[in-house]
Amino acid sequence: MRTAALLTLGVMVLWAQGGPTARVVDGLAYVWIEPGSFLRGCAEDDSECFAWEPPAHEVTVQGFWIGRTEVTAAAYADDGGNLPAANVSWHAARRYCASVGMRLPSEAEWEFAAKSGAALEDVAWYDGNSEDRAHEVAQKGANAYGLYDMLGNVWEWVEDAYEEDAAKRLLKGGSFYNVARDLRPPNRLWATPETAHRNMGFRCAGR
Numbered sequence: 001m002r003t004a005a006l007l008t009l010g011v012m013v014l015w016a017q018g019g020p021t022a023r024v025v026d027g028l029a030y031v032w033i034e035p036g037s038f039l040r041g042c043a044e045d046d047s048e049c050f051a052w053e054p055p056a057h058e059v060t061v062q063g064f065w066i067g068r069t070e071v072t073a074a075a076y077a078d079d080g081g082n083l084p085a086a087n088v089s090w091h092a093a094r095r096y097c098a099s100v101g102m103r104l105p106s107e108a109e110w111e112f113a114a115k116s117g118a119a120l121e122d123v124a125w126y127d128g129n130s131e132d133r134a135h136e137v138a139q140k141g142a143n144a145y146g147l148y149d150m151l152g153n154v155w156e157w158v159e160d161a162y163e164e165d166a167a168k169r170l171l172k173g174g175s176f177y178n179v180a181r182d183l184r185p186p187n188r189l190w191a192t193p194e195t196a197h198r199n200m201g202f203r204c205a206g207r
Contacts, residue, residue, distance in 0.1 A: 022068075026100040028075050029068040030206075031146050033113050035061060040111050042186050052162075053186045059108045066105055066113050067203035069137035069148045070156065071096065082136040084154045084201040090169040090193035093157045093202035105205035107160040107188070110172045114150040114185040118143060124152030126183055130176035134199070151183040152176060154201035162190035175199035 023030045040059040042049035073080025076088070076096060088096075090104075097103050105113070121129065122141045130152070138148040150156075155171035162168035168190040174183035177199060181187075191200070 023065060025102060025204075026075050028071065028204075030065040030102075030204075031068050033061075033064055033066055033109075033145060035063040036112065037061075038112050038115070040108060040186070046184075046186075048181045048184060050187060052188060059112075061106075061108055061112050062207065064105070064109055064205050064207050065102070066109065066147065066205040068146060070154060070201045070203045072137055082138075084134055084137055084149070086134060086154055086198050086201050087196045088157075088201055089196040090157045090191075092196070094159075097202070097204035097206075100204065102204035102206040104157055104159040104202065107158045107170055107172065109205055110150075110156065110158050111185050113145055113147060114143070114173065120151065120180055120183060123148075123150070124174075124183055125149070125176045126152040126174060127177055127179045132177055134176050134201075149173075151185070152178070154199050155189055157200070157202040162188070167192055169193045171200060 022032065037058055037060040039056050041054040041056045043056050070084035073083045073085045076085035094104055118141060120126065123143055124140060125135050134153055140149065142148050143150055151173050153176055155175045156173050158170050158172055160170045162170055171189045171191060174187065
């Protein structure tokens, strides 16, 4: 397969036959997710669902870019190396993504990109293996889309609000101190947009 790289305005795009496959923004890699449909929310045969998860329903998403990793501390504040940027509020995460020409992913986009079918131990830092701390990004295996740490490590802000209440912004994926059940892709946590905590981070997306 032939590939070519294009660098313009600080954004490097890798093209393969048929279209772009990867890009680099602010030193972080982004992966192109093809459009598709999936069953989002709590599946009928999932005995671990929480009451706040939406019932299963089919959703179609357009193609989008999403960070291969969580935004790192080095990219966010030039400090902390490859640990995920943490203690970041929804407002601050949004500002950062906008500053590099991106945005926060929607909850639907995030769920579409998160499902991998891999064993949790292979792809996630969580209560069972994290030693109660975040780890450098991309130390566990990637999911089917080539994305790292979609589950565990730090909760990730998304654009959506819980029950359309702007004071309750959603996070996805669980974190290093959560049990395995909390890391299921349909699960969600809400917090006020000003909240910042050591287990809250983000990744950017765009079209």
